[in-house]
Amino acid sequence: MTIIKTDPNFKHEVAAEPGGEAIKYCFACGTCTAACPVRALDERYNPRKIIRMILLGLRDRVLESDFIWLCSTCYSCEERCPQGVPFAEIITAVKNIAAREGKLHPAYVTQLDLLKQFGRLYELEEFDNKKRLKMGLAELKTTCDEVAKLLDDE
Amino acid sequence: MxxxxxxxxxxxxxxxxxxxxxxxxxxxxxxxxxxxxxxxxxxxxxxxxxxxxxxxxxxxxxxxxxxxxxxxxxxxxxxxxxxxxxxxxxxxxxxxxxxxxxxxxxxxxxxxxxxxxxxxxFARWLYEEVGPEGIAEKVVAPLGDFRFAVHYGCHYLKPSWAFHDAEDPEAPHSLGDLLRATGADVVDYAEYKKCCGGALLGIDAELSLALAGEKLTRVKAAAPDAVVLVCPFCAVMYDDNQKKVAAQLEAELDLPVLFLPQVLGLALGLSAKDVGLKLAKNKCEKLIAAFAEAK
Structure with a gap:
């Protein structure tokens, strides 16, 4: 028999995050899971199951999982939830907690670095500006250091 | 305005x-x-x-x-x-x-x-400030010979509270209405409201391409002249990555992908160059020739 470590405070922790407040209203109808286009293709991602895991306090299993990163942010779950539980926000809250514990998915580590460097996800080079000018589009600044200043404390 | x-x-x-x-x-x-x-x-x-x-x-x-x-x-x-x-x-x-x-x-x-x-x-502004009637009034090259599949994507409509419930995400129609104002047909296809999968491209490429593939398979079955959309990342999935999507599906797609203002612009008398028709990754020569003829 395996003893599963639980943390009954986890649901309160999620509820304390901006966007996580409504988690305790879930009555497990599964509309979120039925609406989810990711779940339709990949069994790893199941919104109802994730909510139950949070409510049961399976903190480590949730935060260390691969599945929390699989939300496509389509918002179908929260648009259809009869209880007004915004699951897209809840999974964001869970990912933010994971990020603070050093478990941020490497794709986002890269994106944060790019934003700090260029102010955008992609580097806009002078070559791109030439193409833009040729089409009659405005030349754009290639960097924005304000982004790094704002993100450095985050 | x-x-x-x-x-x-x-x-x-x-x-x-x-x-x-x-x-x-x-x-x-x-x-x-x-x-x-x-x-x-x-x-x-x-x-x-x-x-x-x-x-x-x-x-x-x-x-x-x-x-x-x-x-x-x-x-x-x-x-x-x-x-x-x-x-x-x-x-x-x-x-x-x-x-x-x-x-x-x-x-x-x-x-x-x-x-x-x-x-x-931009498309919401166009729908609210110009509207299908405003477009129809200025059409100089009607697109009656064309059939388009509209992809609404997710964040044009959702979360609906952020857009003051401007349009029901369960029954969107604004983009189709704007396209129909050019005289074009808008085809129905299954799962037309589903996500492009773009947000997962950097996380799980196979799953992301599978989401795009499911959708493009449905679009392909409706045999439109092009997919029309209003989000650059949906276009990254459907146009830039179409060959990868097709390879994963082991199917032929060959679907031209255009942005809504490109199509509207052609109907309103702008040139293929004005609307950057040649910048689509998935070449649409047939469509370019047909547009030239329609004019």
Missing amino acids: ENKYALFLGCTIPLRGRQYEKSAVEIGRLFGAELEPQQDFACCGFPIKSATREGTLLLAARNLAVAEEAGLEVLALCSSCASVLAEAAEELAEDDDLRKKVNEKLAKVKRKIEKPPRVRH
Whole structure:
């Protein structure tokens, strides 16, 4: 028999995050899971199951999982939830907690670095500006250091 | 109609969606509106929401402050930019404490939000300010011979609260209405409301391409002349990555992908060059020839 470590405070922790407040209203109808286009293709991602895991306090299993990163942010779950539980926000809250514990998915580590460097996800080079000018589009600044200043404390 | 707007381009469009930007600016001009990118606009904040919701809000607020300073409403071409900026504008207008907290951080970069500007998606603006009737009145090259499949994507409509419930995400029609105003047919296809999968491209490429593949298979079955959309990242999935999607499906797709203002522009008398028709990754020579003939 395996003893599963639980943390009954986890649901309160999620509820304390901006966007996580409504988690305790879930009555497990599964509309979120039925609406989810990711779940339709990949069994790893199941919104109802994730909510139950949070409510049961399976903190480590949730935060260390691969599945929390699989939300496509389509918002179908929260648009259809009869209880007004915004699951897209809840999974964001869970990912933010994971990020603070050093478990941020490497794709986002890269994106944060790019934003700090260029102010955008992609580097806009002078070559791109030439193409833009040729089409009659405005030349754009290639960097924005304000982004790094704002993100450095985050 | 106010005649000047702050055009929000985001990260993807300046490099990978210039045909969208060009055709949108030209459409604006046809209806007496100047759409001008602000030099100080940067990333909207959406891409890092999984890492830091607070960081996303700060980046969104910074952009809103830039537009507020210029005294301009924001029109966004990218649906994710539109939704994250609209969410932030709504939260910052409603919550005085949050605005105060955000302003303390924005002070570091000498920015301030007092009254967040109105934020709309370019297509929403077109639908509300010009409308299908306004388009129909100015059509010079009717597209009666063409059939299009509309992809609404997610963030043009959702979260619906951020857009003041402008359109029911369960039964969207605005983009189809605008297209039909050119005389074109809009085809029905199964699962037309589903997501492109773009947000997962960097996380799990196979799953992301599978989401795009499921959708493009349905589109293909309806045999349209092109897929028409309003988000540069949906275009990255359907156009830039179409060959990978097809390879994973082990199927032929060969679907031209166009942005809504490109198609509207052609009907309104703009040239193929004005709307950047050749910039589509998935070549649409047949369509270009047909458009030339229709004119």
